[in-house]
Amino acid sequence: MKKIIVIPLDERPCNYYFNQYMTKGMPYEVMAPPMEYMGNKKTPGNINKLIEWLTKESKDADGLVIALDTILYGGIVPSRLHHDTKNELIKRINVLKEIKKNNPKVLIYGYQLLMRNPKYSSSEEEPDYYETHGREIHLYGVYEHKKDLGIITEEETKDFERIKKILPIEYLEDYVNRRNINGEINDDFLNLVSEEVIDFAIIPQDDSSPYGFTALDQIKTRKMIEDKNLEFKVYMYPGADEVTNTLLSRMILNFENKKPTVYLKYSSVGDGQIIPLYEDRYLAETIKYQVLAAGGIIIDDFKNADLVLLVNTPPEKMREAGSINIRTIEYDSFRTLVEFVEFADYCINFINKPVIIGDVAYANGGDIHLFKLLKQKNLLYKVSAYAGWNTSSNTLGTAIPQGIFSWLYPNRKEIIEFLALRYVEDIGYCSIVRSRIAKTLVKPNHYFLLDGKQGLVVQQIKKELEMFIKDNLVLKNIKPEIKKIYSPWNRMFETGLEVKIKWEFKEK
Numbered sequence: 001m002k003k004i005i006v007i008p009l010d011e012r013p014c015n016y017y018f019n020q021y022m023t024k025g026m027p028y029e030v031m032a033p034p035m036e037y038m039g040n041k042k043t044p045g046n047i048n049k050l051i052e053w054l055t056k057e058s059k060d061a062d063g064l065v066i067a068l069d070t071i072l073y074g075g076i077v078p079s080r081l082h083h084d085t086k087n088e089l090i091k092r093i094n095v096l097k098e099i100k101k102n103n104p105k106v107l108i109y110g111y112q113l114l115m116r117n118p119k120y121s122s123s124e125e126e127p128d129y130y131e132t133h134g135r136e137i138h139l140y141g142v143y144e145h146k147k148d149l150g151i152i153t154e155e156e157t158k159d160f161e162r163i164k165k166i167l168p169i170e171y172l173e174d175y176v177n178r179r180n181i182n183g184e185i186n187d188d189f190l191n192l193v194s195e196e197v198i199d200f201a202i203i204p205q206d207d208s209s210p211y212g213f214t215a216l217d218q219i220k221t222r223k224m225i226e227d228k229n230l231e232f233k234v235y236m237y238p239g240a241d242e243v244t245n246t247l248l249s250r251m252i253l254n255f256e257n258k259k260p261t262v263y264l265k266y267s268s269v270g271d272g273q274i275i276p277l278y279e280d281r282y283l284a285e286t287i288k289y290q291v292l293a294a295g296g297i298i299i300d301d302f303k304n305a306d307l308v309l310l311v312n313t314p315p316e317k318m319r320e321a322g323s324i325n326i327r328t329i330e331y332d333s334f335r336t337l338v339e340f341v342e343f344a345d346y347c348i349n350f351i352n353k354p355v356i357i358g359d360v361a362y363a364n365g366g367d368i369h370l371f372k373l374l375k376q377k378n379l380l381y382k383v384s385a386y387a388g389w390n391t392s393s394n395t396l397g398t399a400i401p402q403g404i405f406s407w408l409y410p411n412r413k414e415i416i417e418f419l420a421l422r423y424v425e426d427i428g429y430c431s432i433v434r435s436r437i438a439k440t441l442v443k444p445n446h447y448f449l450l451d452g453k454q455g456l457v458v459q460q461i462k463k464e465l466e467m468f469i470k471d472n473l474v475l476k477n478i479k480p481e482i483k484k485i486y487s488p489w490n491r492m493f494e495t496g497l498e499v500k501i502k503w504e505f506k507e508k
Helices: 018-023 047-060 068-071 086-093 096-102 129-147 153-166 169-194 213-229 241-255 283-293 327-333 339-348 368-376 390-409 413-438 456-472
Strands: 002-007 028-031 062-065 107-111 199-204 232-237 261-266 307-312 355-359 385-387 478-486 494-504
Touching: 002 047, 002 232, 002 241, 018 028, 018 241, 018 390, 047 062, 047 068, 047 096, 047 413, 062 068, 062 241, 062 368, 068 086, 086 096, 086 199, 096 107, 096 169, 096 385, 107 213, 107 241, 129 153, 129 169, 129 213, 129 478, 169 213, 199 213, 199 368, 213 232, 232 283, 232 390, 241 368, 241 390, 261 283, 283 307, 283 390, 307 339, 307 390, 339 355, 339 368, 355 368, 355 390, 368 413, 385 390, 413 456, 413 478, 413 494
Parallel strands: 002 028, 002 062, 062 107, 107 199, 199 232, 261 307, 307 355, 355 385
Antiparallel strands: 478 494
16 A cells, blocks of 8 residues: 655645545555644644654655645745745755655656735734734735836826825735745756756746736746746646645556546636636636546547546626526526536546536535436436536646546545535535534634634534534435534635535434
8 A cells, every 4th residue: 555645735625635535545645744733724734844754754655745834834824924034945845855855756757836915905814013014915916016027007007106195114014925935946857857856846836817916926936936837747727725626636547557538518608718706717617627637638539538527617607606696698698507417427427437517607615406407317426526616727637636536436435425425515514504504603703703612603603513513414324414514714704614425324
């Protein structure tokens, strides 16, 4: 059994647990560091302990999948808050050289984010001053970028001057200096790929946009990738919390010496020609990278494809799942979900082809109407993979690896358990229960501060999710049960769930 070490991006289940859940029952030992070494939102993980654990466990490992932001800064949010010096960060990243020296055969796949630059004012995951000046910091980068390109409008120029007057210089300097240090470490990360210390890399863009600080970093990084001839060794595309799954899929396919072929079909006439919320390019272009990065290849030959990837897309502008009950002609008439589900049924029940469903019709939640149709067709537990959470890249980077693992090692009970988890979380919580509970919160509780990670609010969430399970996910021989529920960051945005299947139960 091959041993693969994972250093997650942070302690949330999507980063820490999903990769382990997906690979259960497969002939691979997938190990993550002890949870107590990980951080807690803005509190960094114990970097020294993490590096010590990684160094020890990697001596006899076959592969490493590493979120560099964790061993550099202590996690994704601390990467936006730290005051570490360049020398401190260089020492940490060079640990990979020692690991490769001590175990030359180990395969190292790594990823390191381009620091995001949200367009809204909130200090929830950013420095404190982002609460009052985040929007201005974002626009400062956008206007400076557009000015350099010569495309800034007269109205934008006036607003740029306004921002320069009201944005405290110390806030801007702190923000830009940290971006610059992180950018320099990104360069060192690419150098490790050039030196063949890292065998394959991804530079994901979290909450990206076409103009601004992150877009400028992207241009600089892309040039370095091209100058070093690393285009086939380093991919750069939107994403963050799903990348461990993607790299793990690629690594296991490498060990198996397989490259699955994928046939792609969309639910709407738009064919992926929309730019998803929080991303900077057409969905269709990101899907190409998501499949490639996971170790597959898209082909037009439906008959000979190993896997079918069905992508549920909005035909035009993407909406948030919070508005899912507001009907529009675009969502109702510019796509045909009935045909989409009939096609899934044909693939599964008539020609025995594995089906992956990437549900990206909405941001931050799955499509309730699609779920309803899958349920009617009795396909919920017959698809190989389903996901529909957060950004489109988070969804695709969960569903595609999940589908590849199901294709490699089918007929595992763990596949059903992960599907049940996705429906409970992506449909039940993200698209139904979250907004319902959020409306009932009474001070001092609010959306970003609950009464504890397992407090009364979380218990109410559990009660409602159990009703969702009872009404939607129980079959004659399959009964999902919530074994654990908590709020990882003590807020409504995400939930932590462990879902198990009770098999062959008797109905009362």
